[in-house]
Each structure stands twice: as structure tokens, then as C-alpha cells.
Amino acid sequence: MAPINQLNPSPRVLLGPGPSDVHPRVLNAMATPLLGHLDPQFLEIMNEAQELLRKTFRTANRLTFPVSGTGSAGMETCVVNLIEPGDRMVVCVNGVFGQRMKDVAERAGAVVTPLDKPWGDIFELDELRQVLQKVRPKVLGIVHAETSTGAWQPAEELGKLCHEFDTLLLLDTVTSLGGVPVEVDGWGIDAVYSGTQKCLSCPPGLAPVSFSTRAVEAMNRRKSRVQSWYLDMTLVQRYWGEERFYHHTAPISMIYALREALRLVHEEGLEARWARHLRNHKALKAGLAALGIQYAAREGHQLPTLNAVLIPEKADDLATRKQLLSEFGIEIGGGLGDFKGKAWRVGLMGYSSRANNVLLFLAALEQSLATQGVPFSRGAGVSAAGQSYR
Amino acid sequence: MAPINQLNPSPRVLLGPGPSDVHPRVLNAMATPLLGHLDPQFLEIMNEAQELLRKTFRTANRLTFPVSGTGSAGMETCVVNLIEPGDRMVVCVNGVFGQRMKDVAERAGAVVTPLDKPWGDIFELDELRQVLQKVRPKVLGIVHAETSTGAWQPAEELGKLCHEFDTLLLLDTVTSLGGVPVEVDGWGIDAVYSGTQKCLSCPPGLAPVSFSTRAVEAMNRRKSRVQSWYLDMTLVQRYWGEERFYHHTAPISMIYALREALRLVHEEGLEARWARHLRNHKALKAGLAALGIQYAAREGHQLPTLNAVLIPEKADDLATRKQLLSEFGIEIGGGLGDFKGKAWRVGLMGYSSRANNVLLFLAALEQSLATQGVPFSRGAGVSAAGQSYR
Numbered sequence: 001m002a003p004i005n006q007l008n009p010s011p012r013v014l015l016g017p018g019p020s021d022v023h024p025r026v027l028n029a030m031a032t033p034l035l036g037h038l039d040p041q042f043l044e045i046m047n048e049a050q051e052l053l054r055k056t057f058r059t060a061n062r063l064t065f066p067v068s069g070t071g072s073a074g075m076e077t078c079v080v081n082l083i084e085p086g087d088r089m090v091v092c093v094n095g096v097f098g099q100r101m102k103d104v105a106e107r108a109g110a111v112v113t114p115l116d117k118p119w120g121d122i123f124e125l126d127e128l129r130q131v132l133q134k135v136r137p138k139v140l141g142i143v144h145a146e147t148s149t150g151a152w153q154p155a156e157e158l159g160k161l162c163h164e165f166d167t168l169l170l171l172d173t174v175t176s177l178g179g180v181p182v183e184v185d186g187w188g189i190d191a192v193y194s195g196t197q198k199c200l201s202c203p204p205g206l207a208p209v210s211f212s213t214r215a216v217e218a219m220n221r222r223k224s225r226v227q228s229w230y231l232d233m234t235l236v237q238r239y240w241g242e243e244r245f246y247h248h249t250a251p252i253s254m255i256y257a258l259r260e261a262l263r264l265v266h267e268e269g270l271e272a273r274w275a276r277h278l279r280n281h282k283a284l285k286a287g288l289a290a291l292g293i294q295y296a297a298r299e300g301h302q303l304p305t306l307n308a309v310l311i312p313e314k315a316d317d318l319a320t321r322k323q324l325l326s327e328f329g330i331e332i333g334g335g336l337g338d339f340k341g342k343a344w345r346v347g348l349m350g351y352s353s354r355a356n357n358v359l360l361f362l363a364a365l366e367q368s369l370a371t372q373g374v375p376f377s378r379g380a381g382v383s384a385a386g387q388s389y390r
Numbered sequence: 391m392a393p394i395n396q397l398n399p400s401p402r403v404l405l406g407p408g409p410s411d412v413h414p415r416v417l418n419a420m421a422t423p424l425l426g427h428l429d430p431q432f433l434e435i436m437n438e439a440q441e442l443l444r445k446t447f448r449t450a451n452r453l454t455f456p457v458s459g460t461g462s463a464g465m466e467t468c469v470v471n472l473i474e475p476g477d478r479m480v481v482c483v484n485g486v487f488g489q490r491m492k493d494v495a496e497r498a499g500a501v502v503t504p505l506d507k508p509w510g511d512i513f514e515l516d517e518l519r520q521v522l523q524k525v526r527p528k529v530l531g532i533v534h535a536e537t538s539t540g541a542w543q544p545a546e547e548l549g550k551l552c553h554e555f556d557t558l559l560l561l562d563t564v565t566s567l568g569g570v571p572v573e574v575d576g577w578g579i580d581a582v583y584s585g586t587q588k589c590l591s592c593p594p595g596l597a598p599v600s601f602s603t604r605a606v607e608a609m610n611r612r613k614s615r616v617q618s619w620y621l622d623m624t625l626v627q628r629y630w631g632e633e634r635f636y637h638h639t640a641p642i643s644m645i646y647a648l649r650e651a652l653r654l655v656h657e658e659g660l661e662a663r664w665a666r667h668l669r670n671h672k673a674l675k676a677g678l679a680a681l682g683i684q685y686a687a688r689e690g691h692q693l694p695t696l697n698a699v700l701i702p703e704k705a706d707d708l709a710t711r712k713q714l715l716s717e718f719g720i721e722i723g724g725g726l727g728d729f730k731g732k733a734w735r736v737g738l739m740g741y742s743s744r745a746n747n748v749l750l751f752l753a754a755l756e757q758s759l760a761t762q763g764v765p766f767s768r769g770a771g772v773s774a775a776g777q778s779y780r
Contacts, residue, residue, distance in 0.1 A: 030643055
């Protein structure tokens with residue numbers, strides 16, 4: 001075995017689908033010596049993290065806290081707590097994360113009706129109304145920001161629609177929370193999960209979740225135990241609630257980090273943060289357009305946080321990504337599933353969403369495309385992005 | 391809402407049931423800027439973490455890696471991957487974590503036969519043989535180091551015994567790995583999980599697990615899907631194995647930290663580390679005996695890593711723990727379950743297992759007992775511990 005030396009990763013500019021770059025203040029918080037998970041000072045830190053999370057989700061939901069796992073654990077938490085074997089659930093599938101939710105729901109014993117759309121597309125209210133009318137499901141699951149396609153699902157009216165049919169709305173906000181508007185109370189969302197490593201720019205490892213009163217009531221009416229002990233809200237909420245009853249040891253350092261990341265979010269202000277994400281996205285899009293590069297998601301529904309673009313015909317997917325990483329330290333993501341080999345995913349999330357990164361990425365991409373003999377007008381991308389900022 | 395200020399926790403000496411104090415090098419690793427979870431450099435770091443984990447578990451098992459959750463997620467991972475609905479499982483219950491395993495197994499659909507013993511006691515080979523003979527279970531689950539009672543279960547012969555009955559051995563090493571001998575291959579353990587925040591002195595958030603070839607074959611023979619998508623080994627191992635297929639975003643900073651914590655383990659050497667834990671435990675025990683304080687677990691089977699002791703008759707449980715924390719910054723644990731209000735749990739784990747901490751804790755405890763008018767001979771504890779080190 002080769003010697004395992006001191007950690008010394010190369011510097012990176014993280015413009016993939018997550019993790020995004022982490023602010024130095026958050027990294028410092030991670031290095032803070034630990035308190036015990038039942039220390040009164042730590043309990044206060046938990047309260048603060050919850051308060052900041054509620055403010056981020058725009059909700060008064062009592063049951064709002066970070067699950068001790070990554071975003072997918074948040075998805076599983078929502079599903080297994082809302083679903084009992086035999087419950088009907090409609091899952092909207094237009095990318096990898098809709099597919100994943102369908103899989104998770106089936107494993108929880110749900111009778112799943114998938115609603116399929118082409119990748120990159122979004123769901124219209126009318127189609128959703130039709131399926132709700134027909135299926136009358138307990139839960140409708142839908143992805144707000146599809147990380148695999150960059151599609152931005154309108155979600156403002158979904159809660160109202162679901163509640164007409166006595167259906168609970170479950171929304172995936174992994175790649176939207178902190179980057180574009182998410183209004184849990186305003187939009188009538190009953191269960192929501194996110195990840196820390198996207199627009200909140202905290203390391204991966206926690207999954208913020210929130211449940212409405214309606215969702216909590218549904219959980220209280222369960223006849224069977226939640227299949228997962230680790231993710232069982234009836235137990236976990238006794239630790240995150242006033243009782244402070246030991247369930248599992250909280251990931252203390254990660255909660256330090258999340259609290260600091262959320263402090264940064266609210267120092268900037270949510271509206272200012274959303275505007276920043278939009279501004280940098282527009283500049284990137286202008287730059288890419290000038291290079292002849294098109295977006296994969298439907299026009300008018302493209303996420304500012306995750307820019308999925310079609311790989312130019314003469315460009316080599318892997319070679320381009322390798323060159324960006326090795327020569328410039330820039331990470332972007334490849335395509336997943338239907339988009340494998342066809343799309344690049346350029347994240348502009350949280351601390352990574354900066355003008356410097358947009359200009360640097362476009363300059364580096366031009367360099368790489370030139371190496372490969374892909375035709376484009378030299379300097380056009382950087383110039384168009386620069387103009388967009390003016 | 392009160393302003394949420396910069397993180398500034400009071401200094402602590404963590405002598406509870408976990409987390410233990412984290413070495414400064416591990417805290418520094420946590421603050422290292424992130425690589426992407428599919429970055430070639432990060433994949434190499436994962437390989438190194440796995441190699442170090444195998445060395446720590448003393449195993450050649452290919453399927454050895456940290457689950458993206460805390461110790462209890464490790465327990466659930468082992469159970470849900472080995473068990474299919476209707477499978478028979480024997481769970482040994484002599485404390486909170488045996489109880490928990492029974493609960494987790496039932497939720498996974500196992501037909502559980504619990505084997506109960508009084509808290510603080512351990513299981514004899516003969517009793518285990520009897521139940522295996524009678525039940526012929528697919529899995530026997532047992533806790534090596536019962537964190538709630540401080541009981542140290544002999545485990546050397548368990549694998550051989552289980553395999554006589556074609557039973558898989560599942561061992562909980564949350565409070566033993568890195569503190570007392572754990573020999574996964576030598577003892578024939580088929581599935582094992584641990585936590586990072588105990589004797590490995592890494593922050594909580596990961597659960598190292600390892601599966602034998604026999605366990606992997608059992609998983610491959612499954613007829614049903616694993617009920618948890620997040621913890622499904624058939625999926626997770628495609629990311630941790632050579633394929634590097636995306637499953638969920640790895641908790642990058644936690645893996646940095648674990649790698650550094652394991653580097654420290656092997657710089658010290660496992661045998662030296664076990665000896666250190668034993669030495670400090672003996673000094674603590676001598677000191678407590680001089681104060682008239684008895685251990686809760688059966689004599690001869692008391693963990694060096696977790697010292698569960700009976701609270702002296704005239705001492706106030708909560709008042710003592712509060713005074714230790716507020717005056718001296720020392721955290722110790724209260725009792726759980728049957729031991730609530732009856733026992734204190736003093737952890738000497740990983741970086742916390744140091745002579746300084748033993749002497750400081752005894753001195754502070756004497757101070758607190760004196761305040762409360764509990765009778766003991768002043769200075770006797772510190773003096774006896776000091777002599778034990780000579």
C-alpha cells in the first residue's frame with residue numbers, strides 16, 4: 001500500500017451540479033471544537049439552525065430541521081413518513097430525481113402512478129389536475145429544480161391544486177433552496193426537502209426538511225410504523241423538539257456549518273441572493289449563446305442555478321471536462337441518464353455563483369473548444385457575458 | 391428573534407458516551423476546501439479511507455466503507471440489506487442498542503427472536519448456541535460494546551458458532567472500534583458497523599461498515615429490493631466500488647475527517663491504542679473505587695472505552711452533571727433506559743482517553759461530591775488514579 005499522506009487536494013472552482021464552493025466562514029465553522037449533542041449550548045445552536053432554516057424555507061412549520069444524511073436521505077425521509085404500504089402516490093418524472101422518487105416510493109410500499117414527460121420539459125397545471133382527479137393520491141411528488149436537466153418547474157399553484165383533491169404536496173428543492181424563490185407556506189407545500197451542498201454552499205451531509213401541519217396530521221394518523229428507524233419523524237422530532245430525547249447522535253460539525261451557511265444567506269438576504277443567481281445565469285447564458293451552445297431545458301423554464309446545456313456537435317464530452325479540471329481546476333458535471341454524453345451541467349450555486357466564475361468558465365471553455373477544433377468565434381462568449389453584466 | 395451570532399462554543403472536555411474530543415488535525419481536515427464527489431482526486435481519497443478502514447476493522451472485505459449517516463444508520467444499513475421480510479433474526483438485548491436493533495429488524499420485516507439479559511450483563515456462548523439451535527436464524531445480531539451499560543461482550547468465538555448454524559453474525563462495534571480489539575476477519579464477523587465519534591475521535595456523521603463475502607452472497611441472493619434506497623448496498627457499492635457510478639453525493643468533508651482520524655489511529659498503531667485505552671480505564675477505575683463508586687457492568691466485562699458507574703447514593707444525578715459542565719467544562723453522560731437516574735457514563739474514547747482527563751475528571755468529581763455532602767475521603771480518587779499510572 002502506498003503511504004497515505006496529509007490531505008492536499010488541488011484548488012477547485014466547483015461549477016458542477018454540487019457540491020458548490022464553500023465560503024471560508026463555513027469551512028472555519030466546520031473546524032470548531034465539538035460540543036456534546038445534548039449540551040445546552042448545542043441545543044441552542046440547533047434552535048438557531050432551525051430558526052434560520054424556517055426563514056430560508058419561508059415557513060412557520062414547527063417540524064423544520066436538517067436530516068442527518070444527504071439530499072437523497074431527505075427525499076426518503078419525506079416519502080417513508082408520509083406513505084404507508086398501499087397508499088397511492090403520483091410521482092412526476094422528467095429526469096433522474098423524479099425517477100429516484102418513484103423508486104423510493106415503491107420501496108416504501110406506495111402504489112405509484114408515474115406521470116412522465118420528456119427530459120428537460122416541465123408539468124402543466126392541467127395535466128396535474130387530470131391525474132389528481134383520476135388517481136386521488138395521498139401524495140403528489142414533484143421536483144422543483146431537476147438537477148439532471150436544469151428544468152425549473154413552476155410550483156406557486158401546486159399546493160392549492162393538490163389540496164383541492166385532499167392530496168399532500170411533496171416538493172424536491174435540492175437545487176432551488178437559496179438560489180431561486182421557495183415559499184413553503186405561501187405555496188402550500190406539505191413536505192419539502194433540500195440538500196446543503198447546492199445553493200446553501202455548505203458541505204454535503206445534511207438534508208433540510210420541513211413538514212406542514214397537514215403533513216404532521218397525516219403522520220399522526222399512520223397505522224403502521226415508519227419502515228426506517230433512522231428517518232422516523234415520530235422519533236426524530238422528539239430530539240429536535242422541546243423534549244430533547246436522545247435519538248441518534250447529531251452530526252454536530254455539519255450543523256455548525258449549516259448554521260454559518262444560513263447566517264451568510266440571511267446577511268445577503270434571500271431576495272438579493274435570488275437576484276444574484278439570476279444575474280450570473282443570464283451572463284452565462286449570453287456567453288454560451290455567443291458560442292452557439294443551447295440549453296437542454298425548455299425555454300422559459302431554465303434554472304439559474306443549474307445550467308444544463310447541449311454539448312456542441314464536434315466537442316468531446318470527456319476530453320472537455322478533463323481539460324477544464326486539469327488545466328483550470330474547474331469542475332462541471334456530465335449528463336445523467338437520458339442526457340449522458342449529450343449534456344454538460346454547469347452549476348452556478350451559492351458561493352460559486354459569481355461573475356468571476358462565469359467569465360473564467362467561458363474563457364476556459366473557449367480554450368478547450370479551440371484545442372478540439374470546434375468552430376466558434378474566439379472571445380465571443382466572454383465578451384457577451386461581460387456585456388450582460390454592464 | 392435574538393441575533394444569531396458567530397459560533398463561539400465554550401471549551402469542553404468530552405467524557406460522555408460520544409462524541410469524544412476531536413484531534414486538531416482532524417478539525418483542520420474538516421476545514422479543507424472541497425473537491426467534487428466524482429473528482430479523480432476525491433476518488434483516490436475514498437480509496438485511501440477504505441484502505442485505512444479495512445486496516446482498522448482488520449479485514450480484507452472489499453465492501454468496507456463509511457455509510458453517509460451516523461452509527462444508527464450503519465445499524466440500519468446492515469439490517470435492511472441482510473434481512474428480507476419473513477427472515478428469522480435473533481437479537482441479543484442487554485441494553486439500549488440491542489433494543490434498537492430489535493426495533494430496526496422488526497421494521498425491516500424480520501421475525502425477531504429477542505434474547506434478553508439483565509442490563510450490564512453479557513451473553514455466554516452456551517445460551518447463544520441454544521437459541522441458534524432452536525431458531526436457526528438467518529442473522530444473529532449482538533452488541534460488542536453496549537454504550538448504555540458499559541458491558542463488553544466477548545466476540546472472539548461468535549463467528550465460528552454462528553457459521554455452525556449457517557447464521558450470519560452482525561456485530562455492533564460503535565463504542566469498540568479503535569478502542570479495544572475488533573478482528574472482523576479473525577472472528578468471522580459477517581456484517582459490522584461503527585460510528586466515527588467514539589474511539590475514532592472524528593466528528594459524528596459517518597458509520598463505517600464492512601460485509602464479508604458470505605454476507606455479500608446473501609445480499610446477492612435477495613428476492614426483494616432493499617426497503618431503503620439510500621442505504622441499499624447493491625446501489626451504494628457501485629459508487630464505492632470500481633464503477634464509481636453516482637448514487638448520492640458523498641459527505642466530502644466528513645470523509646476528509648475520517649481519513650485523517652484513521653491516519654492518526656495507524657500512526658499510533660492499533661495495539662498501542664488499545665493499550666492506552668486500557669491504561670486510562672484502569673486508572674479511572676482505581677480512582678472511582680477509592681471514592682466508593684462501583685461499575686454498572688459485570689466484573690470482568692467492563693469496557694475501557696465507556697465506564698458506566700452507579701451514582702453514589704447521596705449524589706444528585708443532574709446537579710452533578712450540571713456542575714461538571716458549567717464549572718469545569720466536562721461532559722459526562724447520564725443513564726439511558728433502565729439506567730436513567732441510576733448511572734453515569736464516563737467515556738474515555740480516542741483522543742479523550744488521556745491521563746490528564748482521568749485526573750481532571752476525578753478532581754472535579756470530588757469537588758462536586760464534596761459540595762453535595764456525599765461522604766468520601768478527599769483526594770483519594772486522584773491519588774489512586776495517579777498511583778495506577780506509576
